[in-house]
Amino acid sequence: MRLILSDRDVRIFEHIPAPVEQILLEQGINPLEVIVSRNGKLLSEDTVIQASDEVRIIRIAHGG
Amino acid sequence: MPVCSLCTEPAVVYQRYINRHLCGTHFTADVELRVADTIKTRQMIVPQDRVAVALSGGKDSTALLLLLQRLLPSWEDVRLIAITIDEGIAGYREETIQSAEQLTGRLGIEHHCISFTGLFGDSLDAFLTGRETQACSICGILRKKALVVGARQAGVTKIATGHNLDDEAQSVLMNVFRGDLPRLVRNSSVDSSGKFIPRIKPLSLISEKEIATYLMLNDAWSELPECPYTRYAMRREVRSMLSGFEYKHPGTMLHLMESKKKIERYCKGSVISESLRSCLECGDPCSGDLCQVCLLRQSLDR
Numbered sequence: 001m002r003l004i005l006s007d008r009d010v011r012i013f014e015h016i017p018a019p020v021e022q023i024l025l026e027q028g029i030n031p032l033e034v035i036v037s038r039n040g041k042l043l044s045e046d047t048v049i050q051a052s053d054e055v056r057i058i059r060i061a062h063g064g
Numbered sequence: 065m066p067v068c069s070l071c072t073e074p075a076v077v078y079q080r081y082i083n084r085h086l087c088g089t090h091f092t093a094d095v096e097l098r099v100a101d102t103i104k105t106r107q108m109i110v111p112q113d114r115v116a117v118a119l120s121g122g123k124d125s126t127a128l129l130l131l132l133q134r135l136l137p138s139w140e141d142v143r144l145i146a147i148t149i150d151e152g153i154a155g156y157r158e159e160t161i162q163s164a165e166q167l168t169g170r171l172g173i174e175h176h177c178i179s180f181t182g183l184f185g186d187s188l189d190a191f192l193t194g195r196e197t198q199a200c201s202i203c204g205i206l207r208k209k210a211l212v213v214g215a216r217q218a219g220v221t222k223i224a225t226g227h228n229l230d231d232e233a234q235s236v237l238m239n240v241f242r243g244d245l246p247r248l249v250r251n252s253s254v255d256s257s258g259k260f261i262p263r264i265k266p267l268s269l270i271s272e273k274e275i276a277t278y279l280m281l282n283d284a285w286s287e288l289p290e291c292p293y294t295r296y297a298m299r300r301e302v303r304s305m306l307s308g309f310e311y312k313h314p315g316t317m318l319h320l321m322e323s324k325k326k327i328e329r330y331c332k333g334s335v336i337s338e339s340l341r342s343c344l345e346c347g348d349p350c351s352g353d354l355c356q357v358c359l360l361r362q363s364l365d366r
């Protein structure tokens with residue numbers, strides 16, 4: 001599974017199938033500080049990710 | 065794939081505290097309902113109000129303007145305008161101001177812009193040379209003043225800011241860390257003195273993540289730069305600590321807000337809530353001889 005953290009940071013995640021929340025925690029990311037999408041659609045934290053998925057992680061910047 | 069608890073669409077959020085999944089449509093409706101409820105129960109907006117949204121162009125104020133615009137038809141004779149403050153932060157403000165202009169243009173909302181250079185004679189960048197570590201407090205004082213000037217010019221009765229639950233909970237904790245009880249209990253949402261324009265925070269019960277999600281779902285999300293001065297700010301440390309706590313112990317932020325409310329109640333009428341005076345220099349309402357802006361000007365030698 002491809003995990004896109006930014007244009008410059010794309011990781012391959014092997015331990016699948018796994019829920020979004022578990023994937024984030026394994027990357028050291030607090031699920032409250034990001035939103036996660038697959039094919040442009042937002043995912044809830046308990047969505048299970050499969051091997052063929054491409055998942056994008058968007059950091060929520062402070063301010064505004 | 066998890067499905068919405070209220071319909072059969074795929075879920076986009078899971079609200080852990082009530083064990084509920086929501087689809088995009090139902091999540092959007094939920095946020096709008098909660099904001100409308102906050103405004104109503106705290107009487108933030110009343111008939112004939114002229115409300116100025118402090119619109120930085122960042123995510124929180126963008127969401128606030130969108131939400132208020134949508135809720136507008138449910139209030140009697142209320143008008144909405146937007147005020148943007150250009151502090152003069154190179155490499156950061158240009159993009160957010162552009163985003164603010166596009167948004168107000170698209171929504172057809174009257175938009176005012178006030179710049180630090182026009183009002184105080186120089187940009188924030190210039191004021192901060194050699195004082196970067198004080199960036200947020202200096203900027204905060206000047207921005208507040210600029211907003212009031214803009215609001216007076218526009219003749220509004222309320223100033224609405226995009227502070228969310230995370231911001232508010234961080235502020236409670238920071239005021240405690242600093243031992244600043246007067247600031248902890250200060251309430252600027254009502255004005256009994258007639259001296260200042262009440263400031264309201266309609267998003268104060270919506271979390272940062274919920275705001276980001278709301279924007280994504282409503283095609284209003286854009287990735288904008290983060291203010292370069294945040295790296296000097298204590299808030300940044302508090303933010304990451306507090307969101308760690310909130311994740312491990314859901315409800316922490318709301319509990320902090322409840323604590324603040326209780327302390328406010330106990331302090332009501334006591335000496336801690338200082339009485340309002342007028343600045344000897346400029347006449348603005350303040351708690352000492354001089355207002356924050358005049359004190360700052362003295363120390364900056366401007």
Ligand SMILES: [Zn+2]
Pocket residue numbers: 068069070071072073086087088089090
């Ligand atoms: Zn639904």
Ligand SMILES: [Zn+2]
Pocket residue numbers: 343344345346347348354355356357358359
């Ligand atoms: Zn003054």
